[in-house]
Amino acid sequence: MAKVPVQFTLNGAEKAEFIDSGTTLLHALRDKIGDTSPKGGCHQGTCGACSVIIDGELRLSCLTLAETCNGATITTTSGLSEGGVLHPLQRAFLDAFATQCGFCTPGMIMAAKVLLDHTPNPSREDVVEALSGNICRCTGYEPIIQAVLTAARSNSQHAA
């Protein structure tokens, strides 16, 4: 099968690759580009571990074909830290013990980032709703919810 070109902006950097038609964005990111932060969990749209942000919206990279992302701006968890300094969400997840095995963490952080981008001061219910498409089998969710709320407070203090 002929390769098809894809080009998009990933975490601020232009990326261009030739891929097999029908390749999922998850596969393209992990196996072609080398960004392994999105995880392949269920490949059914159920677990949320592959979540990325495409043009400001949370999407599942396992169900998104890479070809449909031409020209898009994509953010993954690996693009959040700046100059070796963790993003407030990453720091909050570590401090709140919100990551155990870590497999769900990148997807959780992507979902939380979209929430905080649009709702800087979320309620607990907002956080629960925002994370409702992401499954964690380790933490029981409460540390994750608290981490997102902590990151929101941290952002507010920095903005003040």
Added chain:
Amino acid sequence: MALALQTFSTVKDANAALKAAGTRYLGGGTLVVRAANEGDVSVSSLIRSTEPVLSAITVSGSEVHIGASVTMAAIARHPDLAALSGAARAVGGPAIRNMATVGGNLFAPAPYGDFTVALLALDASVSTDGGDLPIETFLAKRESHHAIVTAVGFSLPVDGGFRFLKVSRVKPKGVSVLSIAAVLEQAPDGTVSSARIALGCMADRSMRAKAAEKALLGRKLTSDGIAPALAAASDGTSPVTDPIASAWYRNEVLSVHLGRLLLG
């Protein structure tokens, strides 16, 4: 995954390409890419169209026209579709709602397809290049339709006339045990003058609860008034059994949740 994706600027060209064997239409990807990921080898080629009309929502008075590529998230946040926000938000989590389309939802098998339950209660029409079909007719033969769904259309009910309930074990997001939508009209004395009730997960696709609708006519929305409708709620149902619930359980609890919807 050996899939070839073909993108067309018009629905007409996409419809022509869809006639080839092994082709499926790609909407948001939550059904067809999932099927391919699960190893469905019957899919060898995906077709999509980027015609702008597919992504348009138009509201003119009470008449609503939603393009088939419109996502659940777009419906949930549309200011003129607040009555349907709950039904749109019942579909998946935030990421799924950013991807799942109205057109795709029409083809989602039980236990999915919650928004179609709402459309069935609203007596929507389903549009293709070949014309419009009542949603009930469309759903009955949805596997045999080979034309791309371009839009759905319906009339918005009066304020408070539309009710929707999704029952799931996991909150706030979970797969449906069942879902119910109802469009009710009441006479000045409070009796039900018109009822259209749709059920999700009570068959392999959304279905009408026609016996319950009939039993509700002329009755008031009180515990006594709705009793005949609840007794008839399971008439004609053939629920799915899946890891969420057995068919027996779905039939057992249907009347309980229908009662809550009608009295709520």
